[in-house]
Amino acid sequence: MTLATGGGEPGASGTPMVLAEALHKRFGRLEVLRGIDLRVARREVVCVIGPSGSGKSTLLRCINHLEKINAGRLWVDGELVGYRQQGGKLYELREREITAKRAEIGMVFQHFNLFPHMTVLENVIEAPIRVKGISKADAIDRARRLLDRAGMADKTEAYPKQLSGGQQQRVAIARALAMDPKLMLFDEPTSALDPELVGDVLAAMRDLATSGMTMIVVTHEMGFAREVGDTLAFMDDGLVVETGRPRDVLANPTQERTRAFLSKVL
Amino acid sequence: MATPPESQAAGQAAADTAPPEEIHAVPVRHPGRWVAAAIVVVLFAMLVHTLVTNSRFDWSVIWSYFTSARVLRGLQVTILLTVVSMAIGIALGVILAVMRLSANPLLSASSWVYIWFFRGTPVLVQLLVWFNLAFLYPKISIGIPFGPSWLTANANNLITPLAAAILGLGLNEGAYMAEIVRAGILSVEQGQSEAAQALGMSRGQTLRRIILPQAMRVIIPPTGNETISMLKTSSLASVITVTELLYAVQLIYSVNFKTIPLLIVASIWYLIITSVLTAGQYYVERYFARGSARELPLTPWQRVRRYLTTWHATPPAPPLEPQQRDAS
Numbered sequence: 001m002t003l004a005t006g007g008g009e010p011g012a013s014g015t016p017m018v019l020a021e022a023l024h025k026r027f028g029r030l031e032v033l034r035g036i037d038l039r040v041a042r043r044e045v046v047c048v049i050g051p052s053g054s055g056k057s058t059l060l061r062c063i064n065h066l067e068k069i070n071a072g073r074l075w076v077d078g079e080l081v082g083y084r085q086q087g088g089k090l091y092e093l094r095e096r097e098i099t100a101k102r103a104e105i106g107m108v109f110q111h112f113n114l115f116p117h118m119t120v121l122e123n124v125i126e127a128p129i130r131v132k133g134i135s136k137a138d139a140i141d142r143a144r145r146l147l148d149r150a151g152m153a154d155k156t157e158a159y160p161k162q163l164s165g166g167q168q169q170r171v172a173i174a175r176a177l178a179m180d181p182k183l184m185l186f187d188e189p190t191s192a193l194d195p196e197l198v199g200d201v202l203a204a205m206r207d208l209a210t211s212g213m214t215m216i217v218v219t220h221e222m223g224f225a226r227e228v229g230d231t232l233a234f235m236d237d238g239l240v241v242e243t244g245r246p247r248d249v250l251a252n253p254t255q256e257r258t259r260a261f262l263s264k265v266l
Numbered sequence: 267m268a269t270p271p272e273s274q275a276a277g278q279a280a281a282d283t284a285p286p287e288e289i290h291a292v293p294v295r296h297p298g299r300w301v302a303a304a305i306v307v308v309l310f311a312m313l314v315h316t317l318v319t320n321s322r323f324d325w326s327v328i329w330s331y332f333t334s335a336r337v338l339r340g341l342q343v344t345i346l347l348t349v350v351s352m353a354i355g356i357a358l359g360v361i362l363a364v365m366r367l368s369a370n371p372l373l374s375a376s377s378w379v380y381i382w383f384f385r386g387t388p389v390l391v392q393l394l395v396w397f398n399l400a401f402l403y404p405k406i407s408i409g410i411p412f413g414p415s416w417l418t419a420n421a422n423n424l425i426t427p428l429a430a431a432i433l434g435l436g437l438n439e440g441a442y443m444a445e446i447v448r449a450g451i452l453s454v455e456q457g458q459s460e461a462a463q464a465l466g467m468s469r470g471q472t473l474r475r476i477i478l479p480q481a482m483r484v485i486i487p488p489t490g491n492e493t494i495s496m497l498k499t500s501s502l503a504s505v506i507t508v509t510e511l512l513y514a515v516q517l518i519y520s521v522n523f524k525t526i527p528l529l530i531v532a533s534i535w536y537l538i539i540t541s542v543l544t545a546g547q548y549y550v551e552r553y554f555a556r557g558s559a560r561e562l563p564l565t566p567w568q569r570v571r572r573y574l575t576t577w578h579a580t581p582p583a584p585p586l587e588p589q590q591r592d593a594s
Contacts (some may be wrong), residue, residue: 064464095468103466113461117479117557127465130475159557179465 014027015078017042017183017214018063024071025058032058032237038128040231045215047225047246050235051261056218059235060185063216064105076105077182103131106176110188113166114160114175120147121156124175132179139178146174150204166197170204177208184208186217202228222266226250234258314479331518332534340514341535347500347510348433348539352493354436364449364473377444384441390502393434397506398415399425431503431510439496450481482554489516490547494540511535 016151018040033053040046048056061067062074065082074081082098083090115123124143129132142183147153150170160168169189176184181237186205190198209215209228219225225232225246234247234255242255250266253259295327317323331337365377400421409415425433454477462472504513515528552565564572 066460066463099463099466099468102464105464107461107464109457109461109464111457113455113457115458115461115476115480117554119557126475127462127467130471131466161557175465 016040016075017044017077018216019075020059020072021074022072023059023062023069023074025055025062025067026070032238033062033069036235036238036240038233038240038243040214040216041238042214043212044230045209045213045217045228046231047229048216048218048233048235049220049222049225049261049265050241054235055238056235057187058200060107060216060218063183064107064185065102069128076101090215099131102158103127104182106181106184107185108169108172108176108184108189110191112160112172112192114168114172119159120152120163120171123160123171124178127175129176143178145176146177147171149207150174152201164197165193166200169193169201172202173201173208177182182214184213184215186215186219188218188220189190190219190221220265222250234261236261322526323530324524324527326523328534331515331524331528331531334518335520336514337511337531340509340511341539343428343509343514344497344511344535345501345539347428347435347503347508348497350432351402351435351439351500353494355439355443355492356434356489358437358440359447360478361443362440362444363447363451364503366444367451381441381444384438389434389438389499393431393502393506393560396425396428396430396434399430409440419471423494423585427503427506427508430506431508435496435503437445439492442492443489445490446485447481450483450485451477453484454480479554483551483558486547486551486554490543493547497539497543498536505538529561 016039018038020036020038023033023036023038024031034055036055036059038046038059048059050056058067063067063076063081068082079101080090081101082093084093084097085091114120115126120124121140121143124146125136125139128139128142129136144156145152148157150173152167152170152174155163155167155171160171163171171187189205190197190201193201198221203220205215205217205224206228217224217229229246231243232249233243234241234249234253234257236257242249242253242258244254249258253262349565362377362380365373366381368374368377403421404423406424407415407417407418409417439487458476458480459472467475488512500510501512503510504516509517511532515532519525519528549565
């Protein structure tokens with residue numbers, strides 16, 4: 001299955017940023033992903049919607065090597081996820097190889113998961129210093145610019161508990177961006193927020209999309225999906241049921257399951 | 267934070283209308299509290315009376331031995347035993363806890379067996395076994411397992427009573443600390459290690475930088491307990507002839523028969539060290555609580571200082587509230 005990319009620049013490079021073919025993931029006997037096909041081009045913003053338990057979060061976690069896949073193939077930036085292919089055989093990657101790949105993929109969580117024992121600034125500079133090995137001065141410099149862009153410049157010395165949910169999530173986005181990722185994964189980034197705080201986080205994400213970041217966003221914000229997303233994927237029961245331009249999918253879903261879901265949430 | 271204009275206006279509106287009359291009601295009487303207080307006061311008076319009038323307490327003997335060289339040397343050994351054994355116990359506890367949580371079943375099982383064995387036998391028995399190790403192994407060698415040895419020593423020279431006490435107390439403590447550290451690690455949310463891993467941090471980095479610092483909040487209070495307990499358990503080393511505080515006073519009273527006064531000397535020292543440790547624990551807990559509450563409570567010293575500097579102003583101003591909401 002191939003998707004036409006919307007607002008991205010499909011001609012920038014031939015290899016897609018993410019490519020999944022017949023991806024399967026089981027937890028014990030429970031089949032969470034039952035043959036996912038997905039293609040995400042460079043600079044493309046893909047929004048994933050679907051009922052809870054449909055496997056959206058698991059898909060993101062597979063892309064970021066947080067879960068091992070059971071069958072099928074998954075590539076990020078042209079490289080297999082979790083394995084190395086050599087002479088027709090698959091070899092599991094070592095921890096160091098996996099962490100190196102994770103470092104190139106940013107992830108934002110529903111519950112922010114900021115490190116509560118570190119200040120905002122320490123949260124943002126931790127991984128660049130420890131993982132990428134850049135100097136503390138450079139890391140602080142870069143962190144300040146990112147926090148400034150997120151509107152958090154005056155909160156660098158605060159601890160996460162002293163911030164609102166919206167502020168915490170904007171710090172979490174800055175923390176992920178500090179690693180200079182080539183792909184950003186968002187796992188329901190606004191679901192744990194009070195309604196009046198959702199706007200700021202969505203604005204930060206829109207800003208990021210405009211700058212050309214490749215993004216996969218699991219969300220319930222249909223407005224965001226419609227305005228910012230190049231592609232909308234609807235997942236149900238471990239399968240991608242329907243994909244297309246957000247406007248088309250939301251207005252004229254071709255699949256009965258999509259129609260049933262949208263009638264409940266819109 | 268500046269006061270919003272609306273609330274100022276509201277305050278003025280309230281001031282314009284006359285405040286309602288203050289309530290002056292007869293408070294509820296609590297006769298039971300007076301009786302209980304009287305009983306406590308009488309008991310306390312009896313205690314002070316007997317301490318002062320019972321000449322068998324021999325306070326002059328107590329004070330003359332309190333800072334005698336032999337008692338102080340014993341105190342030194344007690345502190346040394348406590349510090350070194352706890353250090354071994356904590357280091358061992360972290361290693362055992364990580365092993366116990368390891369995906370490798372052999373590591374996890376061996377940690378379980380270690381904890382089972384050292385918690386399951388009395389520490390006094392362990393001390394005696396280490397003291398008599400030379401019976402089992404007259405010579406101790408370092409070398410290749412089942413192969414040649416490079417260094418060999420006589421067990422009786424290597425395992426001095428002090429070394430036996432440190433080994434016995436430290437290895438036993440490791441088993442208890444392992445469970446405390448494990449509880450601390452398990453108390454840290456799963457999302458924390460996921461976030462660290464998603465940033466590309468290795469498992470070792472995640473443990474050192476993210477998990478353990480947060481686990482400390484759960485680990486510190488029981489570790490303080492264990493340290494205070496260790497201070498007193500170290501007196502068991504007296505049975506293997508280590509001249510720590512208890513054995514030092516025992517040696518003195520076995521000659522002059524001032525048994526009770528010298529035991530009081532030891533008890534006062536134990537109480538002093540326990541008090542110091544309790545105060546230390548308070549400040550260590552405070553350090554690791556940073557970020558866990560919006561505002562750290564004041565230390566007793568800060569409270570005293572604030573009280574002295576603001577005693578004329580009532581009531582003291584509450585700490586500045588951090589901004590909770592996005593400024594909009």
